Amino acid sequence: MRVTDDQVATLRAQLKGNLTEHRRLLRELDPDEANVGYAALIAAAFIEAAERRFIRNGKTADESEVIEFVARVRETDDEMPEIINPELAESMIMHLLEKGTTIEADENTKLGHQIVLLTFMIGEEKLNESELEEFLSSARSLADELIE
Amino acid sequence: AQSDPEIEPTGQEPETSAPDSDAGTPADEPDSQQSTDGGHTSPEAVTQDGEKSSPYGDQGTESDKKAPESENGETVQHLDPSDRRSDPTREEDEPGKELTPQDENTTEVEEPSRFAGRVTILVDSDGKPIPERRHTETDDPNRGELRHPEDDRFSRDYQARAPERRSRRRDFLREFVTRADDTRDAADAVSKPAQRGLERVQPTGQSSGARPGPDQAGPREQPVKAGSALIGGVGMAIVLTEAIRYGIRSAKGMMEREHAGNR
Amino acid sequence: MDYSRVRIREENILALRSFLLEGPEAWLPLQDQMQKDDETAAGYMSLLFGAFNVAVYRKFSPTYTVGQIVRFVADLRSRLGKDAHLVHPLVAEDLIRRALSAPPPKDGGPDEVLPVLQAQVLILMHLVDEADFDRAGLEQFIDDTVTFTEKWLATRRAESTEVTDQVSPQPTPSRNE
Numbered sequence: 001m002r003v004t005d006d007q008v009a010t011l012r013a014q015l016k017g018n019l020t021e022h023r024r025l026l027r028e029l030d031p032d033e034a035n036v037g038y039a040a041l042i043a044a045a046f047i048e049a050a051e052r053r054f055i056r057n058g059k060t061a062d063e064s065e066v067i068e069f070v071a072r073v074r075e076t077d078d079e080m081p082e083i084i085n086p087e088l089a090e091s092m093i094m095h096l097l098e099k100g101t102t103i104e105a106d107e108n109t110k111l112g113h114q115i116v117l118l119t120f121m122i123g124e125e126k127l128n129e130s131e132l133e134e135f136l137s138s139a140r141s142l143a144d145e146l147i148e
Numbered sequence: 149a150q151s152d153p154e155i156e157p158t159g160q161e162p163e164t165s166a167p168d169s170d171a172g173t174p175a176d177e178p179d180s181q182q183s184t185d186g187g188h189t190s191p192e193a194v195t196q197d198g199e200k201s202s203p204y205g206d207q208g209t210e211s212d213k214k215a216p217e218s219e220n221g222e223t224v225q226h227l228d229p230s231d232r233r234s235d236p237t238r239e240e241d242e243p244g245k246e247l248t249p250q251d252e253n254t255t256e257v258e259e260p261s262r263f264a265g266r267v268t269i270l271v272d273s274d275g276k277p278i279p280e281r282r283h284t285e286t287d288d289p290n291r292g293e294l295r296h297p298e299d300d301r302f303s304r305d306y307q308a309r310a311p312e313r314r315s316r317r318r319d320f321l322r323e324f325v326t327r328a329d330d331t332r333d334a335a336d337a338v339s340k341p342a343q344r345g346l347e348r349v350q351p352t353g354q355s356s357g358a359r360p361g362p363d364q365a366g367p368r369e370q371p372v373k374a375g376s377a378l379i380g381g382v383g384m385a386i387v388l389t390e391a392i393r394y395g396i397r398s399a400k401g402m403m404e405r406e407h408a409g410n411r
Numbered sequence: 412m413d414y415s416r417v418r419i420r421e422e423n424i425l426a427l428r429s430f431l432l433e434g435p436e437a438w439l440p441l442q443d444q445m446q447k448d449d450e451t452a453a454g455y456m457s458l459l460f461g462a463f464n465v466a467v468y469r470k471f472s473p474t475y476t477v478g479q480i481v482r483f484v485a486d487l488r489s490r491l492g493k494d495a496h497l498v499h500p501l502v503a504e505d506l507i508r509r510a511l512s513a514p515p516p517k518d519g520g521p522d523e524v525l526p527v528l529q530a531q532v533l534i535l536m537h538l539v540d541e542a543d544f545d546r547a548g549l550e551q552f553i554d555d556t557v558t559f560t561e562k563w564l565a566t567r568r569a570e571s572t573e574v575t576d577q578v579s580p581q582p583t584p585s586r587n588e
Contacts (some may be wrong), residue, residue: 014339014342014343016342017343017346019339019340019343022339023211023336023339026332026335026339027332027336028334030337031330031331031332032234034331034332035327035331037330037332038331038332038335039325039328039331040325040401042326042331042335043325043326045323046324047317047320047321047324051317053292060318063492063494063495064489064495067463067485067488067495068485068489071481071482071484071485071486073345074350074478074481074485075351075353075478075481075482075485076344076345076351076355076422076478077351077353077478078352078354078476079476079478080341080344080476080477080520081342081481081504081516082168082516082517083338084262085501085518086485086500086501087500087501087520088500092324094242095323096320098316100463102323103322105340107326107327107329107334108260108326108328108329108333108337109333110324110326110336111158111328111335112334112335112337114324114326115335115338115339115342116338116341116342116345119342119343119346120342120343120344121346122345122346123345123347124348126346135452142317142318142321143321143371144320144344145318145321146170146321146325147316162497178476184483256526269432295513324504351476351478352478353476353478354476354477355474355475355476355481356474356475356476356477356511357473357514358471358472358474358511358512372460373502373505373506373509373519373522373527374522374523374524374527374528375526376412376449376453376567377412377460378449378456378460378524378527378528378531379452379453379456379457379460380412380449380452380453380456381446381448381449381452382524383443383452383456383524383528384442384446384452384456385446385454385533386524386525386528387435387438387440387456387459388435388439388442388445388446
């Protein structure tokens with residue numbers, strides 16, 4: 001199995017801010033394939049985005065920067081503090097920076113955190129079209145390594 | 149009473165949502181052909197039998213080419229997605245898909261794991277993976293073909309990525325990939341809030357009034373977090389223990405140093 | 412806890428003043444007399460609790476948003492550097508929201524004395540430091556704290572007339588002022 005074009009298109013729509021299109025594509029994904037391919041794509045995109053955001057020129061961000069980023073996400077509106085658990089969010093990023101371990105959470109919650117956090121990270125990067133495509137390609141490649 | 153509001157009152161700010169449009173600026177390249185993957189993520193596996201595979205192939209838009217078929221000769225295991233339910237515990241030792249044939253640590257998984265598989269990549273004499281269609285004579289970005297990594301803003305990081313890091317990414321992926329019962333539903337639930345990450349507006353939120361001053365009304369009836377133990381002997385003991393003392397002393401020291409600098 | 416036996420006395424107020432000026436180290440020489448029993452300890456600890464409530468109220472008056480609470484806790488934890496782990500973010504946000512009559516968050520973190528006290532004390536000390544009281548300001552703050560705490564204890568006494576030694580949690584009326 002590999003990540004499908006539809007799955008990439010679904011994530012692309014999310015990251016381009018096309019919410020209606022994204023939700024339509026999401027509904028149309030094959031559920032069993034999505035459980036494998038889309039989950040892998042999201043995780044890969046999260047890893048990719050976190051590396052680009054928090055590891056620059058070989059230098060790893062410190063905990064304060066991670067705390068600051070998660071706070072920016074959670075202060076966005078009144079709902080976000082309920083959606084994003086700061087301990088979980090910070091631990092996920094710190095895990096990727098090899099400075100900690102992800103805390104326990106259920107699968108839905110982890111997926112939700114990956115999606116929200118990666119969208120915020122990409123949003124801050126302000127990618128143009130081709131940069132977004134490179135990002136998606138990179139995430140797709142990484143995901144394929146796992147699921148093929 | 150001396151009250152000393154240290155924040156300005158914030159009224160409710162109107163929430164302006166971003167138009168439903170591209171997150172980025174118009175593409176730099178007028179001919180905007182999608183570039184193929186620039187080899188940022190290259191597994192270092194060596195092909196086992198000289199056959200080419202194409203993890204880097206055909207990754208344009210959905211209207212473009214589709215992913216190559218596995219009949220190209222990849223030695224892959226095809227998974228039946230429904231098998232994942234027969235594997236309630238995630239197997240951490242999967243087939244060594246990213247390992248060279250000489251690697252002794254390759255293990256075979258007993259039950260089908262959701263993400264078991266194997267990738268074979270053709271590499272050149274420098275050990276760098278060769279994507280499927282690479283035209284080395286021209287590396288013109290406008291052609292949408294593979295660029296030099298150094299020219300690519302995000303590929304610069306690739307140069308800094310040691311092989312250990314690339315292998316580590318695959319480990320991370322294995323650890324991070326989720327196994328929701330319905331990934332689509334879980335993704336849909338956050339799709340709207342996630343959009344806030346693409347908007348360029350100030351934080352919004354409803355203003356609430358702080359509770360009446362302590363001299364005006366009685367304390368609230370909300371239960372004390374952690375209950376009466378907080379203010380009893382247990383709480384006292386904790387305040388006096390090393391754990392807090394150390395933490396607060398160092399924190400207070402830090403604050404005092406900050407403070408001294410402000411005087 | 413027998414709230415009818417908890418009193419705020421002069422020595423409690425003196426101890427509060429020392430705590431605010433010097434931190435918990437100031438209490439170490441006094442620990443034997445402070446820890447005699449729950450009710451004696453409560454004379455001191457309830458004032459700490461009161462001080463926390465007063466300081467938070469002043470900080471987030473007259474109006475606040477949940478986002479500002481998030482930001483405050485994150486900034487405090489960033490400032491603590493390697494000690495950031497001493498402030499559990501959900502516990503801290505929960506404590507602040509309770510102090511402001513805000514609806515508590517769905518997930519307020521662990522309901523245990525240690526993380527609650529760590530967050531409470533660190534937030535209190537940070538706010539006191541930030542306020543940079545002069546002598547009159549400190550006395551006013553202490554007065555407000557004593558007033559608050561007396562009222563708080565009176566409520567606890569009234570609640571616990573029929574209860575042995577634990578406060579029975581009251582349902583939270585939703586009050587948005």
